[in-house]
Amino acid sequence: MSARILVVDDILANRRLMQAKLEAKYYTVLLAENGVQALQVAETEQPEIILLDVMMPGMDGYEVCRRLKGNPATSHIPIVMLTALSEASDRIRGLEAGADDFLTKPVDDFALMARIGALNRYNAVALELRKREASGVKSGALSEDENEALERGANILVVDTNPRTIREIRYPLEAAGHSVLTLEEAEGRSALMTDPLDIVLLALSDQAYDPLRLCAHFRTTGSTRSVSIIVMAHDRDREIVAKALDLGATDVISTPVIPEELIARVATQTRRARYVEILRQRVDKGLELSVVDQLTGLYNRRYMNNQMALWLRRSAQGGSPMSVVSADIDHFKAVNDMYGHEAGDRVLQEFANRIMVNVRPKDIVCRPGGEEFLVIMPETSGDLACTAAERIRRAIAAEPFEIDSASGKEIDITVSAGVATYTGDDDTAADMLKRADKALYVAKSAGRNQVKSVAA
Template sequence: MPEEMLPAETVALAEAPALDVTPGTVLVVDDEPRNLEVLTHILSAPGFHVVTAEDGEEALVKAHAEAPDVILLDVVMPQMDGFEVCRRLKADPATLYTPVALITALRGVRERTRGAEAGADEFISKPFDSVELLTRVKSLARIKRLYDQLRTTNHDLEQRVAERTAELQRALRELRELDRLKSEFIANVSHELRTPLLHVKGTVTLLADGALGALTPEQARGLQVAEEAAEQLERVVEDIIDFNEVHGRPLDLEPVPVSEVCQSAAQTLLPRAQRLSLTVRVSVPPELPPVRADAAALTRVLRHLLDNAIKFSPANGLVQVLAERRDDRIRISVKDQGAGIAPDEQERIFTLFYQSDGSTTRRAGGMGLGLALVRKLLAAHGARVHLDSSPGQGSTFYFELPIAAP
């Protein structure tokens, strides 16, 4: 049953001004043929393609088939009223964003509330003026058009993001593969260098000790130079191995005896220190509890700090390894009597490949990996390396680790 027949004056199209309405498709739903005819005339004049339906079921079918830009929906219809049709349209993803205007003679707050709850985007009251109708339809069509553009843009952006993400994932896989190959290459090269290097060192030591015959003073001095060069090359190989492992091996945290790890690291470098007329002294109170750390990584940290101290210490100098308790942590320090480090250089020495001795001869040798590795290894423990130094006063590198739980 119709709410109210559309008055004849609404068909006075000649009186309506020409509106700049972009053509689109409008689905008009009304159970009264006369109302459908009137609305079709009004909407066709500016170029809209009009599709009609005489009941709710037909409206739902045509909403899918025609994909209209706007739906004009009469409220009072038999079997399925406009509120229910609107509710179903808004519950369907295919028509969720299609603007729906309810056409009704009902002007009460209750009816409009029901329409809003059903998802209506607009209300057009009967009787209506053709200009008002076209203005509202034009506005709804513009909204739909903008939404479609936004949806297309979003789809394009999502596609581009997906493509870019896929590219980045491919690049990441390639980088990981390159990193794996790099690590494998470094490990193989280090092994190939280390084996003949051991033979070189062993032979030089035999010669230096006179096991292969007496040496002249000149030969002894030459062998000393060769031995020092072999040791320097060995340190480079060890640095490369450490650098490779620090990026690939997870930490194995466990209780580590402080005195034991300090003595072990110092013992490794003691022969070199003695040749340079240096004294290495480890001062660790025996009652200190163990720290929670990775034993191998902590040994590397101390070895690199000791190596650095030995490099820059003068002949007859003293290198100390100290440890003391600080509340629930243990502070470990490596102290030297070298030339010290200027304030503007103290941060840079921890960067990869940085050489404190920038001369072409590089008296101290090395690749500039040691202190950078110290920082990385300690960072993996949640610790930081600190430096107390000034020119002419030597340097003290120190860090703190937590005491292991009993």
């Protein structure tokens, strides 16, 4: 999988060397020689990954990283920091600044390509979700509640056969506010099925089990497919680490584990996974908004038209009956005129609730607009549809509607309804809706608060 990668380094030879390595793997390379230029290129070109040198004059890599992550236009871009500094404190500082990974110079080509491959997989998911939600909230512009979700403690599963290592890992993570379980504890409590799991810490080195098979299992099991997997391994086990990254691991930490680095990497992976989950929720919400009436929670006209066409095709193919009930609140304009639109909205909401209580699960209740409602009744004859419409009519008229919760004021509401039934191959959705509206008009002309059906 190719990608556009921004290389930021103040030394020309380093930039050219990295460019040659990446282009040999068919990546497109962008270059920046200092922090200011990197900020400009990142915002205008939107690369998929940034390789950022730490030691630069003027603005160092840590400050560049903080600014990139603080800008909604670039906060989603993964950053790998590159430096000759090898102290754990330097890695921790980079991760706390917002970096997604940290590699020490001279950069090992094997490790670099493995990291880029892992970040590419993450980008493929996140980019698609950002495109889908582009018409809604801008990427990176998270609400207060969403930011709280990003920072909340993680549920972590530790898979390691060394009890001493587990203790060394568990204490700092729990002190940082995370919940930690071992594989044995998880199996005993069925936690994988009942608790939302955020991260798996999977030991690769010196294990009695096959860690790669377990890594693949987590990636192919529905309940753990989207979980972040941080693998723990000795520096000498780079080949098994690369294989784990190919199988879907999202990050690597060297053993023996340094607690501060572990906490920083867990925080990075948690934020990344939850950011993707927030994007998924936004996309789902956007899809819901496109077909659901926000006042009543019923389906809107767009969904109604699609379902009408779908069930007409099924009736034509299988010969099963299908009916629709068109319902209209009697004298609804007078409610708005006398009591105000807020009272009218309360009537519409309660009206929708009473309809939903009095239809079958397979019936599709829609609000095309205003005080008009339509119930699509699959596999339903005209007589049964009339009976159902009469049940709805009685439920609406049975009890008054509250229009003011403070005063408890109530008014009586009634409904008129018209029923139409599918008549055969030549029947269309427009024909059925026209007959239902005609029957509704007959019901209103006959005095309202009744159900009528008009033959084809």
